[in-house]
Ligand SMILES: Nc1ncnc2c1ncn2[C@@H]1O[C@H](COP(=O)(O)OP(=O)(O)OP(=O)(O)O)[C@@H](O)[C@H]1O
């Protein structure tokens with residue numbers, strides 16, 4: 348199977364005045380289609396920075412990023428916007444739904460930037476909402492929903508454009524443990540049944556347990572890259588790339 | 592694009608009070624533009640019509656100067672006579688035609704029909720001075736004046752009301768129970784600049800009106816045409832000194848008559864309209880500028896409040912231009928709403944001004960379109976900076992904004 352994500356020796360260095368912060372210090376990583384990867388590590392280890400680069404929200408200072416064999420690390424802002432629109436889906440810790448905008452309109456948001464929304468899109472959104480247990484909430488507003496429901500709406504929004512990868516930075520960070528389980532089951536289902544590739548950042552080992560591969564970062568480097576202990580059959584073996 | 596409009600409208604409706612306060616400057620500015628243009632154009636049309644209906648070389652002489660009238664009340668002896676008018680015609684070199692005039696309002700009867708209208712006494716030159724055309728028959732002659740002939744020339748409105756489709760020439764109408772023979776019909780002239788029906792009138796020899804209808808010896812006014820439009824100033828001087836002499840006024844006495852030139856009257860109107868235009872123009876400019884700043888301010892607030900939303904939109908694929916247009920459309924829709932309200936407000940105000948102030952106003956669709964375009968431009972111009980600022984946000988930082 349081909350690598351849909353390939354990071355080659357990626358650095359991200361933030362310069363603030365004359366202080367330089369190396370958030371990513373030579374990260375190499377390959378992810379294959381259908382994987383479910385958890386990224387862990389201490390606070391400040393570079394998890395969010397890595398997610399931002401994977402999500403084409405930011406470009407690496409040095410190194411290369413291939414998304415489906417296309418080098419996106421040197422793309423312009425507009426090209427990156429288009430990649431995000433077509434190939435990526437985001438789930439955030441704070442759900443980031445638009446208030447005073449109905450659930451359906453929140454879910455279809457990525458579509459309005461690429462095309463005219465058709466009857467088929469609406470049908471698909473309704474079907475998706477049924478699968479995610481959001482039936483009948485179409486015309487509701489985010490503040491009328493529970494946290495878990497809101498996060499499921501965010502997941503629906505993230506997959507409405509059939510992304511290559513779903514990126515979730517601490518998606519359960521704002522949820523209690525029951526709701527967290529609920530959301531993780533949704534993500535696992537999407538990975539299992541629909542074959543959606545998922546990369547997830549978490550602090551919690553039990554959340555990471557839902558993934559089949561765990562990448563641990565430390566000081567901007569990959570410390571370890573192993574199959575998840577609780578996942579019985581790792582689909583893929585982590586590629587052996589040499590860092591730095 | 593429609594999606595962006597929806598987003599913009601929703602954002603505006605979200606803060607109705609804030610939005611209405613923001614557009615107030617635009618409303619006043621655009622309203623002032625509308626009033627300014629309609630008053631300016633109204634004045635221009637009024638003056639043009641006035642000049643057209645009376646000619647640039649026509650002088651009107653009315654007895655008793657305005658100051659006299661105020662001092663004595665209107666009951667003072669009226670001193671302008673037909674002889675004065677003939678003297679003007681004979682002795683003032685710059686005057687080409689003169690006609691005495693006298694007016695009254697009375698009922699005209701034909702068969703079982705009657706119509707109340709203005710009856711004007713006139714001389715034969717009246718037609719030349721006013722440059723009126725006949726639709727049928729003939730005008731008054733010197734002979735008619737000399738013998739106080741019981742003849743009349745009818746305006747179109749009078750004909751329509753008394754005769755319908757019949758040809759009135761050679762028919763007889765009655766005024767104060769005296770039969771008058773209809774000798775001619777004036778061509779239709781339509782409304783006067785002040786909105787009066789110029790065809791609602793009957794012309795008779797002035798001698799007939801004086802003796803047979805009113806029983807007086809003086810005249811109401813006189814019309815004089817000068818040989819050229821430029822010679823009117825000289826004519827005013829000549830007429831003034833002649834009449835002062837004829838009325839035996841001592842040097843310290845005021846004129847007991849007034850000579851009015853249409854052109855001077857018109858230029859007074861134009862002067863006033865120009866002053867009003869400048870005044871309203873400044874109000875418009877200041878209001879639009881203040882309104883524009885208000886829009887810029889509210890858009891800066893709005894984009895800051897919605898930083899997180901902008902970040903999210905960017906994350907799901909909005910390009911710089913999508914964000915730029917979203918906020919540009921929002922500011923433009925905002926200012927356009929202000930424009931529309933301002934146009935309504937302006938139309939209403941100009942109607943009020945012309946109704947209560949007696950000032951003519953003329954609303955033209957191009958001026959309304961220009962005012963609307965102007966409001967759009969204010970929105971684009973003042974909305975550009977906040978929109979651009981929003982579109983240049985870094986999505987990561989925008990998403991992290993609290
Ligand atoms: N925009 C920035 N400017 C400067 N330094 C930054 C910026 N973003 C991140 N950093 C720094 O880069 C390092 C890695 O940050 P990052 O947010 O990736 O950590 P993280 O692993 O996500 O931590 P956490 O678990 O707390 O979310 C940190 O030292 C952080 O201070």
Ligand SMILES: [Mg+2]
Nearest residue numbers: 394395396516
């Ligand atoms: Mg983080």
